Amino acid sequence: MNSTLPRITLVRHGETAWSASGQHTGRTDIPLAARGEENAAQLRSRLQGLQPSQVWSSPLQRARRTCELSGYGDAMEIEPDLSEWDYGDYDGRTTADIRKERPGWSLFRDGCPNGETVLDVGERADRLIARMRSLNEDVLLFGHGHMHRVLAARWVSLAARDGARFLLAPAAVSVLTYEHSIEEPAIALWNDHRPP
Numbered sequence: 001m002n003s004t005l006p007r008i009t010l011v012r013h014g015e016t017a018w019s020a021s022g023q024h025t026g027r028t029d030i031p032l033a034a035r036g037e038e039n040a041a042q043l044r045s046r047l048q049g050l051q052p053s054q055v056w057s058s059p060l061q062r063a064r065r066t067c068e069l070s071g072y073g074d075a076m077e078i079e080p081d082l083s084e085w086d087y088g089d090y091d092g093r094t095t096a097d098i099r100k101e102r103p104g105w106s107l108f109r110d111g112c113p114n115g116e117t118v119l120d121v122g123e124r125a126d127r128l129i130a131r132m133r134s135l136n137e138d139v140l141l142f143g144h145g146h147m148h149r150v151l152a153a154r155w156v157s158l159a160a161r162d163g164a165r166f167l168l169a170p171a172a173v174s175v176l177t178y179e180h181s182i183e184e185p186a187i188a189l190w191n192d193h194r195p196p
Contacts, residue, residue, distance in 0.1 A: 088115020
């Protein structure tokens with residue numbers, strides 16, 4: 001890996017009541033739980049020394065608050081394309097609950113009624129990637145689990161649905177970069193959620 005090539009650092013927001021219970025949390029704008037506030041504050045030491053050219057956050061308060069508590073609030077720019085997957089009718093519901101009505105349902109295959117499909121989310125990820133690659137600078141992103149998973153898949157030219165293969169914990173840090181040149185996108189770190 002070439003250390004002079006741009007690095008994209010992804011930070012998933014801290015824990016919320018719904019992430020703890022396994023409820024899909026899309027556009028419902030819920031706050032961080034007390035533990036999520038602690039998760040986010042611990043990111044300050046984990047991200048210490050990181051000096052990105054750009055800091056982008058989802059407009060949803062759980063991502064914005066994570067950005068603020070980790071020490072990057074003053075540099076934060078709101079980026080709507082970082083919003084979490086719109087779960088439509090499934091917002092606030094667990095996978096187990098949904099599968100009682102739709103056996104075998106898979107978010108990354110089936111999407112959500114009155115919400116987004118995986119292709120919709122993939123298009124948002126592709127716009128973000130195009131923008132970041134045009135900057136050719138280090139960027140720090142504060143966002144959400146499913147959106148970051150699709151973003152990682154698209155970064156390495158996988159289908160958006162392959163984001164299902166990338167698990168991501170609350171307050172996890174991941175790094176997208178390149179191996180030898182910008183023609184070789186790679187994932188340098190994934191789902192690092194160790195304590196400081």
